[in-house]
Amino acid sequence: MENRKKMSVMALVLMIFASIFGLGNVTTAYYQMGYGAIIWYIAGAILFFIPTSLMFAEYGSALKGSQGGIYSWLETSLGEKPAFIGAFVWYAAWVITLLSQFSTICIPISGLIFGKDTTQSWHLLGLNSTETLGIIGIGLLCLITWLASRGFDKIEKVASASGIVILAISGLFIAASILMLFFNHGHLAQPISVHAMVSSPNSQFKSPIAILSFFVYAVFAYAGMETMGGTIDQVDKPERNFPRGIIYAGIGMISIYALGIFLWGVTANWNKVLGANSTNLGNITLVLMQNLGYTIGREIFHLSVHQALIIGNWTNRLIGFEEMMSLFGSMIFLIYSPLKTILMGSPKRLWPEKLTKLNDHKMPAFAMWMQAIVMGVVIFGVSFGGRDAQQFYTVLTDMNNVTSSVPYLFLIFAFPFFKRVQNLNRPFEVFKNQRVTDTICAISWITIFFGIIFTIIQPVMQHDGYTAFWTAFGPVFFALVGWLFYRHAVRNEETVAQEELD
Template sequence: MTLISLILMVFTSVFGFGNIPTAYYLMGYGAIPWYVLSALLFFIPYAFMMAEFGAAFKTEKGGIYSWMSKSVGPKFAFIGTFMWFASYVIYMVSTSNKIWIPFSTAIFGADQTQTWSFFGLSSTQTIGLLAVAWMAFVTFFASKGLEKISKISSIGGIAIMCLNLALLLVSIVILFLNGGKLAEPITSIHSFTHSPNTSYGTPLAVLSFVVFAIFAYGGIEAVGGLVDQTENAEKTFPKGIAISALIISIGYSIGIFVSGISAHWSTDLSLSTTNLGNITYVLMNNLGFKLGTALGIDVSTAKEIGTWFARITGLSMFLAYSGSFFTLIYSPLKTIIQGTPKTLWPKSWTKESANGMPVNAMWVQFAVVSIIVLMVSFGGDSASAFFNKITLMTNVAMTLPILFLALAFPKFKKNNAIEKPFVVYKSNKTGLIASYTVVILVGFANIFTIIQPAFSGDIGSTLYMIAGPIFFTIAALLIYNRGERKKDIEQNKAA
């Protein structure tokens, strides 16, 4: 790949449209410095680590398990890999619930999920049951080997790229029609350091936002496999990553800034029905409405334009969620089962159907996800608190595997037995500094995210975010120790 091809590959793998509305909703313009800081202190050093790992173990089939196992040891590697898999379990918990918001928006033009009720159940309980039904539907069809359905995601991906352009271009048109006036005015440097959201008015809450900024750069593990495909990798790859980080952070910053052209935080985004699950559709609805009013169109027609902006956004996000879900329902599961020693798993889980799907393991996964979904949805929260809680759970879960890989990197650097065809960090010391920088940033961001709700009186969210990692760590240890005992028994029999 050339430099331009590498930059495009990294950009499409990492940049996520949904991160822009989330950032603006939580921090306003104050999100911009944190996104830039995360690019410098997390994205660049971590991407270089993944590149060195990927180049050194490009022939290994075990993925990150092989990386950590050969660098640190099999137990550490399995716990880290299991946490990586667990992050996708939590992601499925979140997405199986959230997918009904774009579904509702695509049909009704707005998020109606907070009014849904089956058999006298609350809206969150109803959504929980729908999430279980969705999991069952996807598991059943994916287990039949209908992976082609995942191609829906490519259509959704194109549509979401168009949403990025729509946000930018329509915002510029609104700015021009309004004579350069921003809906969310910039009064001073204070606008870029403080949040209009009262929930993020304390230093602790602001620091907890860092996990959202880190999550926005997720997906960079994939760049580890691009080194050997890059032309003149020693020079091109570091340059490509640095330029990608610059472009992505600027892209996010511009997206957050232009959100303020049409959306005044206190007026447009502070309704009790707005939450982390539906903020994207609320923002795009508002964008369409403000375009109509800027053009001098009557209010009812402007509202209709906003509704259609929301509908198109909902359809785009629903297609993207659906396509990715059909892949995620089996891909991480298949990777962890095939990439780790088979002695760790019950034989029925490793058994694959004629179409190559680990069907039994997929239904076990369905049961685990469904139990978590029902526990959270029947926990007694309002709809907004419910969606905020599962978003926080997802962010923490998806960033934890980063800690394992970053902690394994210094051991990898010191292990001279591992051939390293591509090196960015020329000395063990620079590798150690990069590792500690990432670990400290991600570690503290997660700690602040976990404890912040408790300081606000929401102990339940804190307990859920703590319980997830503890549960999956214990599960990983039990699976690993069982596998070790099984291996010892087999070796004794052979002897």
């Protein structure tokens, strides 16, 4: 089991795409900002994604023998206590992300089967639709946990297959849009201008605060590269291939995001296609893909309205398949990597022995199933608990909006200290000048910090104090839980040591 073949650069790139990239990020960007999203996604790449990816590559290549990912990076730079708290906040954010994924996985499955979202009419054994979706989500949670616990090679295979599907369908979308552009002699359904490149057609993104808050969406579209740190020990020649994989995947994502946002304007006029009240963040991808298929049917093949609508339903099935595979690839990776990072990277003395024990496939199976039980209880409670439980889930989601960004503040803040650590072999090094490093880290840190502040301010401006409070309280709450857990573990350790002395 231990001598399994290591991941190649291409396998790592596919895994990165499976766990991070989403065509839905492109459709969300176009819905919220139109062409104006391109500038913000490029800004997000320049100010956040490129510098932090290079930082993570340096962290990972220098600490390639470590299994701890983000914990090991922070512990080497800042020490054990801040590393544990930062890693705990990071882990909590990814668990909430997983909960969201398992709660919504049925929507792309419905899109694949029916060509549209029919989940509100799903009923199983007399249960209502919400309860039925909860049961299906729990079943998939158990299936994916079981599969992931069978070994990293299973995770790699699913994630690689997902990455191939994502790239293939993204390529089909790009090819179809370029074909439409050619047939229309360069005419765009959404007119492009200097004004369109810096403003939004969406009435909710007209104010400066709302526009600046969109930057957080651009950051989230690239978020997750640090999760790869938990897989570095699975990469062949990691000191060379881990940085390469991050850089190749990064260039690919930036290119597809920018090109994709522009290409939606080929077939989708914002006011005509997206201006209806029925369009929202939940169904925006299906709306745009159906319109793409319909437009191709009408303008290229000159089909009837009915026949063009059928083409639109099949493009919805295609995007349903892509989104389903994207979620499966992401979930099977996130079931394992964040948990492995915090358990195997942090000192084993902080955890019960059973949680850190590996099975025959070298996986922390017991911990993975404990994680699945906790998540299953939450999904069950939300699904069967009525309005109060749904409100609880809304609170979790609001908390996660900022909680997901806060660990980057830890990682960026720690990097200058990491650069000052002596006696480290650094086979991959981009940031060689300390003053330049400090400046770049300061710019990236301030970028994330103000993105967080604007995310909190926006609901305040909309007189939604409830959302603003929970958005701001999330990272504080999880940091407090992490600190209490760490203090409890250390005190227990000191008590045991004292008893042994006595």
